[in-house]
Every structure is written in structure tokens, then in C-alpha cells.
Amino acid sequence: MAGAKEVTVVTYRGIFQEVEEALGMYSDGYRDQSAIVSLDGGDIKELGVEDGQPVILETGSGKVVVAAKLSEDPHPGLAFMPSSPWSAQLVSGEVEESGFLDLKSFMAKVSLSPAKEAVTSIEEIAERIKAP
Amino acid sequence: MAFCTGCSLLCDDIEVDFEGGKIGRTMNLCRKGRGHYDSLCVDRLAPTVDGSEVGIDDAVSKAAEVLAGAENLLLFGWGNSTLAAQKVGVEMAKKLGCVIDDPSSYSQGLITETILKGELPTCTFDDVRNFADVSIYWGDDPSSSHPRHLSRFSYFPRGEKRQRGYEEDREAIVIDVRKSPTAEIAADGFFKIPPGGDGDFMGALMATLGGKIPKVEDKKKMLNLGTKLRKSKFGVIFTGLGLAHSVKGELDEFVSLVGKLNELTRFSVIPSLGDYNTRGFNQTLFDETGHVDRVSFKDGVNHGPEFGIAKYLDACDAVMVVGSDPAAVLPASLARKLAKIPMVAVNSHRTFTTDAAKVTVPIAVAGLEAGGSALRTDGVKVEFDAVVKSDYLPDVEVIERIMEAV
Incomplete structure (x- = not known):
């Protein structure tokens, strides 16, 4: 399907994100460093996405809109995303028999936002968590 | 001197001036540490x-x-x-x-517990600075998570037996799925693996250290790594979340690999813990x-x-x-x-x-x-x-x- 692709998302911690987190999770700076997904050059072209454009990331566990970022290095089929409340929306809460919880990688569908939705706000994620 | 509790390196050489209750001039803080200090006046509970x-x-x-x-x-x-x-x-x-x-x-509880039980050898950062000639960052990106790791202890500094620092006396190896900032520093020492590929990498390295031909695409690079590790005098593996999540609570293969390295030379493990x-x-x-x-x-x-x-x-x-x-x-x-x-x-x-x-x-x-x-x-x-x-x-x-x- 044009404009959509399955990718393996791997999460990581970035120093700029950690700085913004220390200065307040509800800040624009934290959102700008966290609500992003780095995509391979070929994949981003295939999706018809431009650097910085909002894309939808969706798994069986949830959905968020984040900004696409063009990676300098090639990594087809792989996407990298800072570990944050945005990535946590997409991770399965299924706990393995050993009790281990894999927060590091998951499969997700990345697609263009047809309605040009804005990046999901941290306030919306907080509301989702507190919803009855 | 002040301490920084911004990460688990607990840097002890911080100079700070306060200006009207706010953080003013500081010395020796990394970017993350400065954020931690500045947070003193932000979003307090x-x-x-x-x-x-x-x-x-x-x-x-x-x-x-x-x-x-x-x-x-x-x-x-x-x-x-x-x-x-x-x-x-x-x-x-x-x-x-x-x-x-x-x-x-x-996260890294199993690795820490295995160290505390004495089933994985460990050492201090002072040992690393003074004696280590190989630093392996496995699923670990301290340049982002522990920003002064490489400069204070594991790669750049001169030490007692490592007077030439990173220029001649130390090797940095990074095993990761992503070309992280630490991988950029390691340059040719970066081994890119697929997500969940840590076990296969351990198997290939074990084979190499055992004198066999590894079943990997770039055999020459793996064989060179094996030679480098065999020749090292004291190596340290710094573990990160990437390794912990990839092995999913099964540490036997990693323990065997560290055991094999210690048959050939001396290797220790230090986890890069978050808080x-x-x-x-x-x-x-x-x-x-x-x-x-x-x-x-x-x-x-x-x-x-x-x-x-x-x-x-x-x-x-x-x-x-x-x-x-x-x-x-x-x-x-x-x-x-x-x-x-x-x-x-x-x-x-x-x-x-x-x-x-x-x-x-x-x-x-x-x-x-x-x-x-x-x-x-x-x-x-x-x-x-x-x-x-x-x-x-x-x-x-x-x-x-x-x-x-x-």
C-alpha cells in the first residue's frame, strides 16, 4: 500500500532528549526531541514523506502522530525512536513468562497522516493514561 | 566541589555558583548534568x-x-x-x-544480579582508566546516557598503564543496532547487528575466540576483533539496555563469552545503569x-x-x-x-x-x-x-x- 509501511522500531535514549526531560516533560523542547521517528532514506522516499512531516505510527497497542526524520545512515526496514511516553503508547504490555518486558523494539505501521494531523501532544497522552 | 546526580557516574568534580537561587556558572558539568542542575528551578513537585x-x-x-x-x-x-x-x-x-x-x-537487573553473585567479573572505573586497553560498549551508548563516561574513564583519559590514552593505548568497540554517538567515536570498531542479533554475535565471537571461522558476513572484521581481544591485556564490557532487552533474561551465553575471554586474557563487566x-x-x-x-x-x-x-x-x-x-x-x-x-x-x-x-x-x-x-x-x-x-x-x-x- 502506497504511503504505508511496516517497520521494526527500536527505541533509544538521546542526550538532547534527556536534557529537555530534566527541564520539564510538558515542554515543547521535550516533545520536539521525543515525538520523532528516524526513518531510512529509501523508506522515507517510498512513503512519500518529507523530513519533519508528521506520520502516524500504529501498533496493536496504540497510535501516535510523530515527526518523521531522515536518517543520515541507511537502515531499511528499521526505524529509531526515542524512548518516551510516545513510544510507550506503541509497546505491547504483554509480559513474558520470565516477567521480562520488552520496551526496546516492536513492529509498527508507519503511514502518512491523510488529515495532516498534528504531532500527538504530551497532554493528550497524559489524558489517555488517566482516562477512566 | 559538588557532585552531580544526573546519572550513575556521580561526577565529583563539579564547580557551581548560585545566582539568586538559580544555577549560574558551572564547571565540568556535561550537557545532561547541566540540565539536571537547571531543573532545580523547574517543575518542582x-x-x-x-x-x-x-x-x-x-x-x-x-x-x-x-x-x-x-x-x-x-x-x-x-x-x-x-x-x-x-x-x-x-x-x-x-x-x-x-x-x-x-x-x-x-532493564539490567539480571546483569547486575549476576555480577553481585560473583558470576560475572567486574572492576571499578579507576581500574578502567588506569589499565583497560579495550572498552566494549554492548547495546550501550554512554555518549548519550552517561556523557562523561568516555572522557573520565573508558576511552580518552591517560591512566597509570595507559599513558597514551585513546590515540595509541585504547580501543573502543561498539556492538549496537544503531550508529549511536558512541559508535561514531569507535569508527571502525563499530559492529552493526540486527535487532535481537546479540545472541548470534556472541556465538560468532565465541567461535572466533575458539579458533573457528565465524558464520558472519564480514568474516575478516570478526577475525580481527578476535585477534584484538586475545591480544588485549585488560578489557571491559559496558552493558546497556540494548543488550539487556535483546537477551530477554537469558544471560548464559553472555556469561560463557565473558568466561571464554577470561581464559584468554582478563575481562570485566560494568553495567551502565540509568538512575x-x-x-x-x-x-x-x-x-x-x-x-x-x-x-x-x-x-x-x-x-x-x-x-x-x-x-x-x-x-x-x-x-x-x-x-x-x-x-x-x-x-x-x-x-x-x-x-x-x-x-x-x-x-x-x-x-x-x-x-x-x-x-x-x-x-x-x-x-x-x-x-x-x-x-x-x-x-x-x-x-x-x-x-x-x-x-x-x-x-x-x-x-x-x-x-x-x-
Whole structure:
């Protein structure tokens, strides 16, 4: 399907994100460093996405809109995303028999936002968590 | 000199000037550390009950009420707490006969526990700086998570037997799925693996060290790595979340690999732990129970996956979170479960977790507003003093007051 692709998302911690987190999770700076997904050059072209454009990331566990970022290095089929409340929306809460919880990688569908939705706000994620 | 509790390196050479209660000029802080210092004046937590601000005494009383009324209580967090607070936390878990756990149950707890049991050799950062000629960063990106790791200890500095530093005396190897900032520094020493490919990489390296031809695409590079490791005098493997999540609680292959390296030369392991005193909590609980996390004191000492936060949320009817933000980290479905449980949150700052808590109790920032002690991620104990006056109570005092009130 044009404009959509399955990718393996791997999460990581970035120093700029950690700085913004220390200065307040509800800040624009934290959102700008966290609500992003780095995509391979070929994949981003295939999706018809431009650097910085909002894309939808969706798994069986949830959905968020984040900004696409063009990676300098090639990594087809792989996407990298800072570990944050945005990535946590997409991770399965299924706990393995050993009790281990894999927060590091998951499969997700990345697609263009047809309605040009804005990046999901941290306030919306907080509301989702507190919803009855 | 001041300490930085921004990460588990606990840098002890910080100079700081305060200008009207705010951080002014600083020396030796990394970017992350400066953010940690600047946070002193941002988003501080207030004492609240059901979202309304109250006095600290009322918040403590209400917190005790929530804990006292629980049959299946979970005490969680502790990585950003002083050793004294952690000790009181473990005492509280014993006294109340409840479950105690920390984020290591979904990160590097198994690696730390294996080290504490003596099944993986370890060393201090001072040993690394003075003697290590090979640093392997496995699923670990300290340039982002522990920014002064390479400059103070593991790659750039001159040491007793490493006078030429990184130019001639040290090798950096990075094994990761992503070309991280640390991988950029390692340049040719970067081994890119697919997600979950750590086990295959260990197998190939074991084969290489055993004199066999590895089953990998770039055989020459792997053989060169084997030669480099065999020839090294003292190597250290720094483990990160990438490795911990890839092996999914199965550490046998990694232990075998480190054993094999120690047949050929000398190798140690140091985990790069996240919060400033994760190692302290793991050690404190280990000394008491023989386990670093996921312990229940309900009927004696019991340990198992059912007592990790991920599973215990189904059973518990109250939770106290100290110095941690699980609501921001856990998968959304688990964060929602957590938010529905009556919760007491003890923290210096406002977080996702404090926003979802029934009761919040603020504390001072350790290392800046309060003194105490902690274990660096290599297990070395450090003691620090307060460097600025504060009205916030130290964490140990708050936990003690809650325990007394319970």
C-alpha cells in the first residue's frame, strides 16, 4: 500500500532528549526531541514523506502522530525512536513468562497522516493514561 | 566541589555558583548534568492530595493512610534515592510485608544480579582508566546516557598503564543496532547487528575466540576483533539496555563469552545503569535478600517475576513510587493500570507518575539540596553534601516519616 509501511522500531535514549526531560516533560523542547521517528532514506522516499512531516505510527497497542526524520545512515526496514511516553503508547504490555518486558523494539505501521494531523501532544497522552 | 546526580557516574568534580537561587556558572558539568542542575528551578513537585495542594504534614499522613489500608502493596522506584532512603524503603517493605521492586526488573537487573553473585567479573572505573586497553560498549551508548563516561574513564583519559590514552593505548568497540554517538567515536570498531542479533554475535565471537571461522558476513572484521581481544591485556564490557532487552533474561551465553575471554586474557563487566543510585538499590536489596529486585516480604522472602511491577500491577491495591516515573516508561496499557491504583508518589519534580498519583510528597534534590550517599554504577560508594539551602526535606526523612505514620 502506497504511503504505508511496516517497520521494526527500536527505541533509544538521546542526550538532547534527556536534557529537555530534566527541564520539564510538558515542554515543547521535550516533545520536539521525543515525538520523532528516524526513518531510512529509501523508506522515507517510498512513503512519500518529507523530513519533519508528521506520520502516524500504529501498533496493536496504540497510535501516535510523530515527526518523521531522515536518517543520515541507511537502515531499511528499521526505524529509531526515542524512548518516551510516545513510544510507550506503541509497546505491547504483554509480559513474558520470565516477567521480562520488552520496551526496546516492536513492529509498527508507519503511514502518512491523510488529515495532516498534528504531532500527538504530551497532554493528550497524559489524558489517555488517566482516562477512566 | 559538588557532585552531580544526573546519572550513575556521580561526577565529583563539579564547580557551581548560585545566582539568586538559580544555577549560574558551572564547571565540568556535561550537557545532561547541566540540565539536571537547571531543573532545580523547574517543575518542582508540591504536596498534594487528590490534586489539591496541602501542607507536607497532611500529605505524609494521607500517604501513610493509603499504604496502611493496602493488602497488596508495591513499593517501586528507588533508583533516584540515597542509600539511606533505600535502606528505609527495604525496612518498610519488611515491616509492611509487601512487594518491593525497581526499574531494573525491566532493564539490567539480571546483569547486575549476576555480577553481585560473583558470576560475572567486574572492576571499578579507576581500574578502567588506569589499565583497560579495550572498552566494549554492548547495546550501550554512554555518549548519550552517561556523557562523561568516555572522557573520565573508558576511552580518552591517560591512566597509570595507559599513558597514551585513546590515540595509541585504547580501543573502543561498539556492538549496537544503531550508529549511536558512541559508535561514531569507535569508527571502525563499530559492529552493526540486527535487532535481537546479540545472541548470534556472541556465538560468532565465541567461535572466533575458539579458533573457528565465524558464520558472519564480514568474516575478516570478526577475525580481527578476535585477534584484538586475545591480544588485549585488560578489557571491559559496558552493558546497556540494548543488550539487556535483546537477551530477554537469558544471560548464559553472555556469561560463557565473558568466561571464554577470561581464559584468554582478563575481562570485566560494568553495567551502565540509568538512575544515579540504581546500583545502590540493587546492592541494598541484594544484601538483605540475595536478589536485586522483584522481592515480596509477605511470607518471608520470596522472589520471582510475579513480583515485578509489570505483573504485580494486576494484584496490588496500592503503590508508592519513589523517585521514578513508571507512568512515562511502561507500555500504555500498564501505565493505565498503574494510574487506576491508589498511588503515593515521592519525587523532587512533577512527572507523569506524580500527575496520576492520589498523594504527592516532594523531596529535595540529592547532591544539590540534600546530602547522602550512593553507589556509582561500578559499585563504588560516594558521599555528597548539600550545596544549596532548601526547604524541601531529604528523601530519607520523608520515607522515615511515612513509615512512622504507617
